[in-house]
Amino acid sequence: MGNDAPTPDAAASVDFKQVQSTKQFQELRKRHRSFVFPMAVAFLLWYFAYVLLADYAVGFMSTKVWGNINIGLILGLLQFVSTFAITGWYVSYSNRRLDPIAAEIRHEIEGHEFDKEGNKISGVTK
Amino acid sequence: MTLMVPAVNVADLKDTTLLNMGIFGLFVAITMVIVIKASRNNKTAADYYAAGRSFTGPQNGTAIAGDYLSAASFLGITGAIAINGYDGFMYSIGFLVAWLVALLLVAELLRNTGKFTMADVLSFRLKQRPVRIAAAISTLAVCFFYLLAQMAGAGSLISLLLGISDWGGQALVIIVVGALMIMYVLIGGMKGTTWVQIIKAMLLIAGAAVMTFWVLAIYGFNLSDLLGGAVETSGNPNMLNPGLQYGKTETSKLDFMSLGLALVLGTAALPHVLMRFYTVPTAKEARKSVVWSIWLIGLFYLFTLVLGYGAAALVGADTIKSAPGGVNSAAPLLAFHLGGPLLLGFISAVAFATILAVVAGLTITAAASFAHDIYASVIAKGKADADTEVKVARRTVVVIGLLAIAGGIFANGQNVAFLVALAFAVAASANLPTIVYSLFWRKFTTQGAIWSMYGGLGSAIILIALSPVVSGAKTSMIPGANFAIFPLSNPGIVSIPLAFFLGWLGSVLDKKLEDTTKQAEMEVRSLTGVGAEKAVDH
Numbered sequence: 001m002g003n004d005a006p007t008p009d010a011a012a013s014v015d016f017k018q019v020q021s022t023k024q025f026q027e028l029r030k031r032h033r034s035f036v037f038p039m040a041v042a043f044l045l046w047y048f049a050y051v052l053l054a055d056y057a058v059g060f061m062s063t064k065v066w067g068n069i070n071i072g073l074i075l076g077l078l079q080f081v082s083t084f085a086i087t088g089w090y091v092s093y094s095n096r097r098l099d100p101i102a103a104e105i106r107h108e109i110e111g112h113e114f115d116k117e118g119n120k121i122s123g124v125t126k
Numbered sequence: 127m128t129l130m131v132p133a134v135n136v137a138d139l140k141d142t143t144l145l146n147m148g149i150f151g152l153f154v155a156i157t158m159v160i161v162i163k164a165s166r167n168n169k170t171a172a173d174y175y176a177a178g179r180s181f182t183g184p185q186n187g188t189a190i191a192g193d194y195l196s197a198a199s200f201l202g203i204t205g206a207i208a209i210n211g212y213d214g215f216m217y218s219i220g221f222l223v224a225w226l227v228a229l230l231l232v233a234e235l236l237r238n239t240g241k242f243t244m245a246d247v248l249s250f251r252l253k254q255r256p257v258r259i260a261a262a263i264s265t266l267a268v269c270f271f272y273l274l275a276q277m278a279g280a281g282s283l284i285s286l287l288l289g290i291s292d293w294g295g296q297a298l299v300i301i302v303v304g305a306l307m308i309m310y311v312l313i314g315g316m317k318g319t320t321w322v323q324i325i326k327a328m329l330l331i332a333g334a335a336v337m338t339f340w341v342l343a344i345y346g347f348n349l350s351d352l353l354g355g356a357v358e359t360s361g362n363p364n365m366l367n368p369g370l371q372y373g374k375t376e377t378s379k380l381d382f383m384s385l386g387l388a389l390v391l392g393t394a395a396l397p398h399v400l401m402r403f404y405t406v407p408t409a410k411e412a413r414k415s416v417v418w419s420i421w422l423i424g425l426f427y428l429f430t431l432v433l434g435y436g437a438a439a440l441v442g443a444d445t446i447k448s449a450p451g452g453v454n455s456a457a458p459l460l461a462f463h464l465g466g467p468l469l470l471g472f473i474s475a476v477a478f479a480t481i482l483a484v485v486a487g488l489t490i491t492a493a494a495s496f497a498h499d500i501y502a503s504v505i506a507k508g509k510a511d512a513d514t515e516v517k518v519a520r521r522t523v524v525v526i527g528l529l530a531i532a533g534g535i536f537a538n539g540q541n542v543a544f545l546v547a548l549a550f551a552v553a554a555s556a557n558l559p560t561i562v563y564s565l566f567w568r569k570f571t572t573q574g575a576i577w578s579m580y581g582g583l584g585s586a587i588i589l590i591a592l593s594p595v596v597s598g599a600k601t602s603m604i605p606g607a608n609f610a611i612f613p614l615s616n617p618g619i620v621s622i623p624l625a626f627f628l629g630w631l632g633s634v635l636d637k638k639l640e641d642t643t644k645q646a647e648m649e650v651r652s653l654t655g656v657g658a659e660k661a662v663d664h
Contacts, residue, residue, distance in 0.1 A: 014656070016647035028653055033566075036230040044390070047223050051386040054216065054368035055379050062367035067350025068357070072212055072368050079219045080424055086226055087420050094413065105654045 014109050028101045035093055043086055050075055145467055146287050150475040154306065157325060157479070161310055161318035179404065180317075183411040185324060187418025190402050192323030194221075194393075194419065195330055195426055196272075196484040197279030197454075200477055202543025203427070204460070205453035207434020209443050211356070211365035213372050214434055216382070217543050218427035220389025225423065227558075228394040229416045235565050235652040237403045237412035243491075244397045245499040248560050248579075251644035252572040255504060260579040262499035264556035265397040267583055268549055269492040269526070270533065272398070273485060275545035277303065277534020280481045282451035282542070286458055287474050291450045297535045303478075304531035307485045311493070311523045319486045320405060326483045329476045331422060334429040337457075337473070340464045341436035352432065355439030365438060381614045385547055388618030392550025395557035398491035409655045436460055454542055485530065493522040536603065547616055548590055555582030555621035559629040565652060567633075571640050574633030582625025589617035 019025055054061055054072060061072035181189070199221065206214030240246035245261035277300050284299040285291055311319060345352040357363050364370050372382035393399065403412045437446065437456040440463050449455040461473035497519035502510045510518075537545060559578045563570040589612045590596065596603050598610030614620075651657060 014650075016650045017643055019650045020646040025650065025653070029649070032653060040227065040230050043223065043226050047219075047390055048386070050219070051216075051383060054212075055372070055382050058367060058369045058373055062364075067348075068353035068366060069350050070366055073215075073353075073366070076212075076215055076219055079223055080428065083223055083226060083420065084424060087229060087417055090230060091413065091417055099410065102654045105650075106656050109650075109654070109656050 019105070019109060022105075024101065024105055028098065028105065031097050031101070035090070035097075039086060039090070043082065046082060047079065050079060143288050146471040146474050149471040150478055153329075153475050153479050154482075157322050158310075158313075160321050160325070161314035164317045164321050165314045179407045181320060181405045181411075183406060183414025184418050186320070186402060186406045186411070187415035188327050188422065189320045189323040189405075190399060190415055190419040191422035191426070192327030192330070192480075192483060193398060193402060193487045194423055195327060195480065196542075196546065197276055197283070197477060197481045198543045198546035199426065199430065200330065200334070200480060201279055201283065201454040201457055202275075202546065203430045204433045204437060205446065205456040206371075206543050207431065208437035208441070208446055208456040209453055210371035211360075211362075211435075211438070212368045213370050213382070214543075215431055216368075216386065217389065217547070218430055220386055221393070222420070222424050222427050224390045224393035225416065225420045227391065228399070229413070229420065231565070232394045232400070232561060233403050233412045233416045234409040236400060236561070237406065237409045238652045238655045239565075239648055240404060242401070242404060242498050243495050244400050244557065244561075245495065248557075248564055248575060251564065251640060251648045252570075252575050257572060257575050257579075258499045258503050260576055261557070261560075262495045264552075264579055264583045265495040265499075266492050267556065267587065268395075268397055268553045269488045269495075270529065271549035271552055272396075272546060273488050273526075273530040274533045274537040275542045275549060276481045276485045276488070277530055278537040278545060279454060279542040280478065281534060281538035282454035283458065283474060283477055283481070286449055286451035286455045287470075289450060293538075296538055300534045300538070301531050303482060303485070304527050304534070307482055307489060307530075308524055308527035310482065310486045311489050311527075312520055314486075316405060316490055319483070319490055320402075322479075322483045323487060326476070326479045327422065330480055331426055331429075333473050333476045334426055334433065337436070337461060337464060337469075338429040338432045341432050341440070341460070344436075344440070349432075352435055352439060356435040359439050359442045365435075377613045380619065381616060384551075384614050384616040384619035387622055388547055388551035388554055388616050391554035391558050391618070391622060392547075395553040395561060396550070397495065397553070397557070398487050401491050401494065402487075433457060433460060440464075489523055489526050489530070490519075492526050493519040496522045544615075548595070551590075551616050551618040551621065552583065552586045554618060555586040555625045557582075558622070559626045563629050563633070564648070568645055568649075569633055570629070571633045571636040571638065573636040573638070574629045574631070577632030578625045578629030581628040582621055585624050586617045586621040589614075589621060593617065 053075065061070065061075070063071045065071060065074060199218075203214060203217045203221075206217060208214070236247050239250055243261075244265055245258045248261045249257040280303045281296045281300050284303075285296050288295070288299070290296055290299065310322060314322070341352065342349075345355060353366055356365050362370075372378045372385075403415070406412050406415055434456070437460040441456065441459045446453065446456045446459060449459060451458075458470055458474050458477065462470040465472075497515050501518045502508065502515045506514070556579050559582060560575045563574065563578070592610060592612040593615050594602060594610045594613070595615050596610065597605075598608035599605070602610075
């Protein structure tokens, strides 16, 4: 299957600026960014806090909690936990909040022309 | 709990050479058959570079894990934990957390806007020629550093297995690995390479799981006892605490920060990982692949924690350091301690296959970038047909294979996880700012991209050349000379912020405005997948 994406003719004549200015697309972009940006900042801060602690707070990180298991090891393993958790969270967010609206826009672009106000002219299928 | 720690006699390993080679030969034979079968339908450029976009998310996710869990992860991290304790664990964490950057910011958007290579995305809305050339050059540079690490790992591994400690013998081994790799890529293209990655990832994770289970069983499934064992054997309670390797001076602490930064920002900018996102049909499958790979990779890194401390406890740092192959021999020596020659043979074959597969993945990325970005778009000015392009790609494979062989002979003996971290630093400096800016910043311009890519790439490479990695220390590549005026061994803390800054500065100073239509198109395509998805029924 030579699906030579992503420059097939289906999208060649689309006025992308028009699409970009539609409310629907603005909403998709807002939803995407309002999730990924704060989340990226949060996990990077948490990761660098951990690196700084391991680097400059060796005494604290070496505090034994249970047997030979110290705070450093627990925080390290928590990095694994948070990574798995954010992954799951993002997937469920995309499935609920991003995919449906993206599919809708895609469907409209591939099936319809847009007028100058960015409203779709229904019925004009290519 | 008293535990006998029988010494691993490295000389015994020689007796098992034949067995090791047999297991490895079997693996090569099986995968070669699969590669030949998989490559029957390779016709178009999309087939050769992107496996016809025919893989599912889980398949591709396993292949990504295969690409990512290189010799650096298996041999390098296990060795680093066995010798340096907690500081080695840092590699695992950085390598894993980094996937969130790929998942949240890069994978899907990239799948929707590109075709074959990283340069497709970076030059989407900027000036084609200069951006494409810059992206191709940085792709080649990153692949080269990564290749060095893998070849060095091959040298370590084989010298241990065959007990070859002389320079010429190890060089010969590296030549054989290189030749095998060239064959895989020439015959199989992306599809063949992907299948090798999938098989190898499953074998590697299964092998590591068996060893982890075994080590834990010895310590009654009590992690605390295992850690105690590592402290007892090494006689150093600081094995469990941060700072054993990096905590000595203020400079080395800064080096640790630099490493942390490079690890977390490098992954999403590795060209051979990015290229994998094009082997799936939709952005949703790209997302699924990342999720799969995060789970597999995370699981594997949890294993390396046990394996590293297991090697420290059961084999001992002194035995590891004095074995042929040095630090990188911790995992194979642990396998020998646990399961004797048979497990050693299996683990070594898997590790060797790992190197072979990763090298193949890197080579095909570099070849695609040269053929697609430099040859087809710049030299032939878009007039080359797909057949010629694939032909050029195949020739490039041979050239890159030869370069990798030469480089690997010289990088032999360095810790492979450390060498890979350098590739991460180069990738994060040269590629990540431009990827992020062009996906998310409307006002990003061609000048910004050029400044950021060349600035990041140049500063990272120059700083490495002037660092203790290359000269001025006992462990340097050129131990006799001393021109190490940059004190850190990882350049990330300087070169990554610099590249981000240059991207911003170049854009705001750029008098020429970019095409806003192209920007709109890229944004709409990246978020909705228009044109990249298979047409939905209307």
